[in-house]
Amino acid sequence: MTLLNPMILYGLGFVLVPVILHFLLRQKPKLLAFPALRLIEERRRQNVRRFRLRHLWLLLLRMLVIGLIVLALTRPALPAANYSLNLFESLILAAIVLLAIGAYLLTLHLWKRRQLPRHEFNYRRTTLRGWTTGVAILLILLCVGWPYQRRIAAEITAPMPTGELDLPVASVFLFDVSLSMGYQQAGQTQLDRAREIAATHLGDLPAGSRVAVTDNANDNPVLFHTTMQSTRARLDALAISPRTLPLDDRLRSALLLQREDRQRTLAEQGEVAEATRTDRYIRRLYIFTDMSRSAWRTSSSRQLARELEELENVHLFLIDVGNEQPQNTGITDLTLSRQRVPDGGHLTVAGTVQATGQSGERVVELYLQDNRGQSVKHGQEQVILEAGMPQRIEFPMLTNLAGPVVHGEIRLAARDPLEMDDVRYFTVEVGPPPRVLIVGPERDEVDAWTLTLVPFDREQNSQIDFETEFVPTSQLASTALGEYGVVCLINVTRLSDDEWYRLGQYVNNGGGLAVFLGSTDLVAVGDGGYNRAQAQEFLPAELHSWQPENEEGWNLVIGNTSHPLFRKLKALESYGTLAILRNEALVYRFWKVIPAAGAAVLTTLTDPEQSPLIVERVHGKGRTLMMTTDVDLKWRRWNNFPTMVNWWAYQVLAEQMMEYLARASDRIFVFESQEDPVLQFEPASADREFLLRRPTLTQSRELLKAQEGTLVFDDAHEPGHYTLTSVGEVQPLVGFSVNPPSEESDLTRVEAEELDTLFGEQRYQVARGIEQLQMSINIADLGREAFPLALLLVVLVFAGEHIVANRFYDADTPITGTDRAAA
Structure with missing residues (x-):
């Protein structure tokens, strides 16, 4: 034990004060004139013994009070250990106390039934109190104190510090x-x-x-x-x-x-x-x-x-x-239907709001920046929140977007103690739609796919998600493939090795190729060249056999919904897109294929063999998708895709396939502050210098060296909007947004066990x-300061001393009939 104020120990000398006072103020015997001297003498002796016991207890309690006060003022410190009683020690202590109280009350009850004389009963009661208290204290020391001190001694494994508080x-x-x-x-x-x-x-x-x-x-x-x-x-x-x-x-x-x-x-x-x-x-x-x-x-x-x-x-x-007990409402997630929008296109914005420690109604607003950089409100949604339960909200579709850069944000209408998650930023790129080359035997065999990608003509709708162009199979060899973002082969029955080679080079250089196997002519001409070595260098699967028609049809199985091909389906999951495709889409005929090495099966069918429906393969800088069924209305019994009741879900899948192959969905313009934003550019022969405008309205110069196409911003972590322009130009080239990590909104406190x-x-x-x-x-x-414990003991002992002192001179109970008979 270490004492912070050891000099106060000299105060223990005051313990002698109660002893002196007890001897000096000891009560003198009084002479009483009473005829029954023998009875009085007997009772006097019993009273003297009884008062001696009370004197002793009162003396000890008063000495203990002064000693504990002095000890508490020295501020003793104990080595770090678990000084609280464990369960076993607490149970033993409670058992001893209850046993002592029970024995005391039982003995008093037996004596009262024997109808002892009052003076003898009082004397025995005083003696019983002393013995019961003494035995209880002895049992507590033996059964609780001894194991307790051994446990504490075992926990103190290192010697106490020297207590040099002035050590630096x-x-x-x-x-x-x-x-x-x-x-x-x-x-x-x-x-x-x-x-x-x-x-x-x-x-x-x-x-x-x-x-x-x-x-x-x-x-x-x-x-x-x-x-x-x-x-x-x-x-x-x-x-x-x-x-x-x-x-x-x-x-x-x-x-x-x-x-x-x-x-x-x-x-x-x-x-x-x-x-x-x-x-x-x-x-x-x-x-x-x-x-x-x-x-x-x-x-x-x-x-x-x-x-x-x-x-x-x-x-x-x-x-x-x-x-x-924190209280916070935060926007923990933001979802965009796409991050690259064609000119005049549309965009769907959704978010997730979650409350911590509070419930109620909240208003979430949607803003877009205009040409002057001012935020303009474009809608709001109300949501009723329950603490700990995230709620997804979706704003009305934004249309007629013009670029090249659109900055926006969703924010809470009311602020709260944690402001960093009251707003979430987003940026989309607006530009020309991807060019899609559709290759097929005849135009009427590709009309259904063209209508799926472009539902309305230019005169009826200014929005064009894709710019499509049809080329018959016979003209594929003379077509410049590099001008297109995606090439679709629909019901193509045969290509020469030179044509397969050109397609392979196109994919290797970063193009996207979609192959749709829906022609019965392939059965007549064998594999149509699909299994030749030149084609198998980049195709994701080898044709095996044709599966005849099944009248009931097979459903789709979409396993890994986190794949980028299903990003838009997952973003629109609140409308049931995934459920519609899984339940309503049916395939009656398909080609059985053998996936190539390194290929990934993205979608399968519910036939007994779980045959692949969509297979992907990466080749060089590009990628190839193969669908083992048709997308044409001419052969209606291959599937019901173009004639589904909820045809729009199939359209969403088709659009995402084209954006995925054109790598439009690969371009990301929304980042979290824990990652370094990355933008992609077409490589150039000379160095290029840009200006980056930050959320704080400061600017910094960024250099992209010749022949490099990736620009990494390793110091752009402040939440907000960023805009990149060429030096000397005002029109922005591209932009991006940075948001705080969603886990920062989780104010869950770390537990003691962790x-x-x-x-x-x-x-x-x-x-x-x-x-x-x-x-x-x-x-x-x-070590652990024992001052609170010492003060607690002082209070308990002082309360005991007060009780004993008040009962010291208590009046005896009135003389009963038994006492008179005894007299």
């Missing part, structure tokens, strides 16, 4: 600066509160202390600051960062600093024997965090706990500045303020 401290202040630390309470963010606690604690550190201030916004080395002025300047410079590292990683860097600094300190004592070298510093790590689970990698291994176990001299403190797994049990202290932090430091440096 080597501290690392690690701050969580993730976006969730922007949660506001009482007009200040959680980061502001953490900075305030750290600044106050800096003034409490002993002279000669060293401090390093770091955060999880970067992976820079952790170093001690040279002066306290630089430390405070670093504290003032802390800011919320949209891109952070897990606190686990930064804590390892802080541990590395403490390990290397301790080794350096011990090495400087070269003239001292290695076994007797001592560290000149008390070493501490402070983590200022809101305790959000998203800031930790809780699923990682126990590597961090092992490193902390090796550095037993480093004390870890978690300063919890978070709200224990912290035990990360750091090890009893390896850390948690504090929610400067007072608790100081208490935690005292526990870590000197």
Whole structure:
């Protein structure tokens, strides 16, 4: 045990005061004139013995009160251990107390039934109280106290510190600066509160202390600051960062600093024997965090706990500045029907809203930026939220979009304590529609597919998702394939090796090829050249056999809906697109194929063999899709795709197939702040220089070197809109948007069990303020302070002394008939 104020122990001398007072103020015997002297003498002797017992207990209690008060004022500190009673010890203690009370009451009941004289009953009752209390205390010491002290002694595995409170401290202040630390309470963010606690604690550190201030916004080395002025300047410079590292990683860097600094300190004592070298510093790590689970990698291994176990001299403190019952409404996700829109095209915007700790109605608004960069409202939706239950909302379709860049956002109409997730940004590119070359034997065999891609002519609708062109099979050899984004082969029965070679080169250079096997003529001409070596270099499957008609038909099986081919279907899942295709689409005839090496089967049928329906293969920079059934109305009994009741679902699949092959769906313009935005350009022969306008309205120069087609922005992490223009030009070339990570909206607090797994049990202290932090430091440096326990004992003993003192001179009960008979 360590005493913070050992000089107060001299106050134990006041324990003698009750003894002196008891002897000085001892009651003098009084002479009473009474005729029955023998009876009076007998009762006098019994009363004297009874009062002696009361004197003894009252004396002991008063001495104990003074002793405990003096002990409490010395502020004793105990080694860190679990000082609470476990379940077994609590049960034994309760059993002893109940047994003592039961024995006392039972004995009194038996004596009352025997109708003892009053003076004898009082004497026995006083004696019984003393013996019952003494035996109970003895049993508690033997059955509870002895096992308790052995358990506590076993938990204290290391000697107590020397208690040198003036020893300098080597501290690392690690701050969580993730976006969730922007949660506001009482007009200040959680980061502001953490900075305030750290600044106050800096003034409490002993002279000669060293401090390093770091955060999880970067992976820079952790170093001690040279002066306290630089430390405070670093504290003032802390800011919320949209891109952070897990606190686990930064804590390892802080541990590395403490390990290397301790080794350096011990090495400087070269003239001292290695076994007797001592560290000149008390070493501490402070983590200022809101305790959000998203800031930790809780699923990682126990590597961090092992490193902390090796550095037993480093004390870890978690300063919890978070709200224990946070309330927040956030937009956690944003979905676009497409990120590249043809001129005059349409766009569907949807989002997911989730409430934490509160329920109610919320209003979500949709804004688009006009040519002047001003946000213009284009709609709003109301949603009723229940805490913890995400709700998906979809805005009316946006039409007649003009580009080349459209910036937009969805935002909550009302703000809340955490503002970073009240808005979510998006950007789409608007440009010419992809050119699709459709190759078939005759025009009437491809009309159904053309109508699927372009439902209306140009005069009836200004929106053209695809610019289609038909070429008969006989003219394929003379067509410049490089001018088209996608080439579709529909019911093509035979191609020469030269034509297969040209198609292979086209795919290898980045083109998209769609092959639809729906002609019965293939049966007559064998494989039509599809299985020849020149074609099999890039085709995703080899033709095996033709499956005759099945009157009932087979359904589609769409397994991996996360594949980019089904991105639009999944985005429109609220309309039942996937369910429609799975339940309404039927295939009566198809070709059985053998997928090539490296090919992926994206869709199958419900026939007994689960035959492939759509197969994909990547070749060079391009890709090929093969559908084993027809897309033509001429052969209606191949499937019911063009005649489905909900034909629009099939149209969505067809459009996505073309966009996927044209790589229009590959271009992404919406990123999260944890990733580096990437834009694709056509390579050029010379270097190109651009200007990037950021959400803060600042600009930076970006260089794309010759023959390179990828521009990576490794410093564009601030949420908002970004626009890229050529130097000297005003018209934007392209743009993108950055959003905060969706997990930052999850304010779920990390549990104690997870912290035990990360750091090890009893390896850390948690504090929610400067007072608790100081208490935690005292526990870590000197042991657990026993002042509250000592004061509790003072209160209990003082209450016992008060009861005994008030009952000391209690009046005897009136004389009963039994007493008169005895007299």
